[in-house]
Amino acid sequence: MAAPLESTPARRAPLSRARVLHVAMAYADTHGIDALSMRSLAQELSVVPMALYKHVGGKEDLLDGMIEVVVGEIVHEPATGAWKRDARERILAARSTLQRHQWSRAVLESRPAMTPAMLDYLDALTGLFIDGGLSVDLTHHVMHALGNRMWGFSQELFAATPPSDTASFNAQRDALPRQHPHLAQIARAAAHAGPDGVLVLGCDDAFEFEFALDIVLDGAEKLHALNWTSG
């Protein structure tokens, strides 16, 4: 096959921080965050590993940069003044953005310090509560209560892919009613669609997320109405 100019051995798009971050994100999207290494990323860019160090400070700075891009992509609708509704929408916007990148939860939680975009988001969310009339004190504790849910993470209890080992999976499922009767009850109730007793696989992530979010926001509203203080 005749090679066009672009496929000359030394031919490739020039490196830049933006390009490194972009390709790293795409690589993590398709191959998973565990497969992303300085070496695999370099290969993806047709470059020697050390070439990356002119554009990112190292692996940690690479991860910081990836989070910075993702969090920067969160769109924020203008506030309506109804703090509970505004906060709810802001958090669901974060959720829809971060959900596009499966690795973002693990990476965000691994950051040792906040990046600028994270601080911006946090400050804006905090502002919705304070401007909505909640005391700084209550706002502070509500932010803690939201915890990582402020980023739209549903609390997946386990990193888990369902067990690929079908034999042990079946054994565990059959043992469940005897060993863990209460979990079995929930499993039965949650298995609306699939075959019987599919553990927690039948759960609707979006529903669980909004259920928990609303409990926290409703709790905040109640405490606000009571003029609650921590003192």
Added chain:
Amino acid sequence: MAAPLESTPARRAPLSRARVLHVAMAYADTHGIDALSMRSLAQELSVVPMALYKHVGGKEDLLDGMIEVVVGEIVHEPATGAWKRDARERILAARSTLQRHQWSRAVLESRPAMTPAMLDYLDALTGLFIDGGLSVDLTHHVMHALGNRMWGFSQELFAATPPSDTASFNAQRDALPRQHPHLAQIARAAAHAGPDGVLVLGCDDAFEFEFALDIVLDGAEKLHALNWTSG
């Protein structure tokens, strides 16, 4: 120095799964989970790395085993029948146990499947709600809303040690009121003890944990009283 019998080169306590797990936990306690490798653990046991593989299946099985030991140490007081109080105490008991091992949060969250002790704890906690009269439906969603807080993890937003780089720390602190006014307000309010504006460092972990836990439990109580269903 005269060597006693016990310090003969080949002399050492015999390996066993229990001893491997115990030493691994102690090592992670003092050196941090990142420093725990099959190789460093082997060295701690005065043994060649491959010797470990007769007692644990590999690194993942080692981590599973460590979690199994920690979760197994959670003491559960007998239930009094007051579900809200019982669940609160069970979760605070989990918290006090898991807090003794700083690494337990990261390791537990990294497990791809539940270990038997985790299932036991989960089933017992679930049972408190169901036996307390909550519907299976509500119990299911409340367990999701509790999320990893059921293990007593306070939502530390960042793995972070405070920035060791004092210069950049000061710069960030001074820039805070201008760039992130709402966060600055919270930082001011939370800096009860230390010098002015110490970011979120002044927060009382135990207080924040119980604040969030009570919001979820109170929310559950309210929904229960309303005969709430997800359908």
Added chain:
DNA sequence: ACCTGAACACCGTTCAAGT
């Protein structure tokens, strides 16, 4: 049955060059 030694296929990162 239990432990060893050498090797394999990976990491992130340094250093000293190349162009």
Added chain:
DNA sequence: ACCTGAACACCGTTCAAGT
């Protein structure tokens, strides 16, 4: 200014031996 190549100090794990 930007990229390369070789090397260093690590990983987890395999395989084939040793005792």
